[in-house]
Amino acid sequence: MLLDLNGIEKRFGGVTALRDGNLGVEAGEVHLLLGENGAGKSTLMKIVAGMERRDAGRMLWQGRDAAFRTPAEAAAAGIAMVHQESLLAPHLSVAENIFLGREERLPFGWVNRRRMIEQAARMIEEHHFPLDATGRVERLSPAGKQLVGICRAIQHGSSLLIFDEPTSSLSGAETDEVFRIVRTLRARGMGVIYITHRLEELRVIGDRVTILRDGATVHSGALAELSTDRIIQYMVGREMVSIYQRQPVTPGAELLRVEGISRGGAFRGVSFSLRAGEIVGLAGLIGAGRTETCRAIFGVDPLDAGEVFVAGRPVRLQSPREAVAAGIALVSEDRQRTGLALRLPIAYNITMANLRQICRLGFIDGRAQGRVTADYIGRLRIRASSGRQAAGRLSGGNQQKVVIAKWLFRRARVFLFDEPTRGIDVGAKIEVFELMDELARGGAAVLMVSSEMQELLQVADRILVMRRGSISGELPGSTTQEEIMRLAALEREPAA
């Protein structure tokens, strides 16, 4: 056995990312690693590749105990990872990237550029890669960049190659190219670990499969013995502990409607509507275009086509400012980057989108600001020492509540929640759900993007599913995770 992982554990602060990771990879096989977002696949691979250290468990590499402290150590031992967004130096040439850190050297610290280019060209030729050894990496397509990453792994003499969702940003032809290369590597006796979310890819490329759920390996075995349905069952699990279940209300007037909106390669022809009192889920895999859709509706990125209606009136939202003025709020996926000014007090953050409201004669009324802040801290049960505390000092859940408070104070009517529970512990999650419910009951329309299907089932009245930039279907709130997964991951409707 090339690689053998046993009972790997890893926690980040209070969050357990892995509780029982097991994986065995043979030389000359393509081993699929499957699981929902957050199941622990990436963490497990980072441990293998020396980017994270395990807290407990055993790792055998070529039969010997191993613990890599840095990616360089893992690389020296023969393990290489090809990232979704390959870690390359974009301004350097293909050859320079392939040899980065392992340059062919001449005396006095000179670099033998010609030899590097020759060797790179020979390798590219040998594998029939569509690359130019002297071309700059920034000009390459995503697939081309991955090829450079692969070349680098081969050049370093790796015997195990890890692909983390290699095809998520690739076109059909490019995907086929990656498959061809993976097969070549397998034929040369290398071990390949392949992480994917695309169920339709499994049979094309895989030999054996390991499935992770909630940080533990739930199944490992030959792919041929498993039906796709069975794989989905392993991935989503059977035990659905429902601690929160929203009671839907009768929807009111339509507050937001988008018709056939498209943007570049991100999403196309997306249409849906949100009504007052509704919480609509938006499901899909990472890279399906959900975040991009929200950003475009909020005016961050321009639309190429399609129309947006707010409360029945057509609008052209060119900037977040215009979207905010139209009553739309985006609780973004990355609240630390786009939602909060972490170093500023909670009070500043809550009032930021509606300062006019607490201004008198052009001056900020400090007492009004204090009142508003205290009011929201109380209503949203934000656990903070005072409104003067820096937002960055709060826990994830309380930070999220500050973002929501900002939009409540702005009196937004349409809320776009993008992964609202990311990085939040279970108790705070339910509080966020309750807040969303309160918003809807108060007459707002809520769109909730989530990669956690269980959450969508608990909160959403109906669920839209996106796949590769388009809406692939709409399901009632009473649907199942299997149904969502099918629409999110399968290219075609399977014959029932």
Next chain:
Amino acid sequence: MMQRLLPFLSLIVLFVALAIASPHFLTETNLSSVVRQTAVINIMSLGMTLIIIAGGIDLSVGAMLAMCGVLGGMAMEHGVPVPVGILVGVLTGFFWGSVNGFLATRLGIAPFIVTLGTLGIIRGLTLIITGGLPVTRLPASFAFLGEGSLLGVPFVLWVVVVCALATHVILEHTRLGRYAFAIGSNPDAAVYAGVPVRFNTTAVYALGGLLTGLAGMIEASRLMTGQPSAGNGYELQAIAAVVIGGGSLHGGEGSVIGTLIGALIMGLLSNGSDLLGISPYLQQAIIGGVIILAVTVDELRKRRGRAEA
């Protein structure tokens, strides 16, 4: 809290130490000369405080100061009343500040580069306008701005106090100030909250320019000349004052009181060195060391703050 008071305590310690070390320090003549000498940098650094809080920087203020003094002086040479001449200088600063803000927000070029460019442009234009010669035929009453006294204290002290209060009010009690903090702390979050980022950023640079214009007129009044070469290196002193006073070049942090303390520390160091007969060459080195020390202490404080969180 103790660490926040550190710059203030250093200022007091420095003050007391100088009072003990030199019998000439605590005299009316010396103190009023400190006030007059530091007024120009003080007022410039108030504007720089706004700009740095908003996450920007303005390297062109030294050159701007010279052009403001020169244009204001030329206006007075041509016979306009003194207050109008001063206004010409102030508006020149406002204009160039707006240009800096406009270029930084519309071209998407880092403000460091934009203002490095305008530094050269403004200095060059000033030299062309004057032919490199100072503007000297200024009306005698103009001297009051820099050298006069009102109610027993130097007039410039009143100007500094009024500017400081106004800047403080803008920063802490108006939308512009609040947005400056928001933009400097996290520009993306400000955009997502619907804050008019470009307008407010430009306004901050314009205000910085306006204050620089006023500083330029004070400088011209003290020398009774509009020097085309005035203000060389002042931008670095203004930035240093902000940074010693707790401002962060990453934006989102800083205060008027901190900046004033920073400017006074530098002023006292320089005055004290003069009184104690320390060479002006060594003075520069001392002030350089103080800048590094102040920022290091501030960084340590912030790091400890984060560790507690």
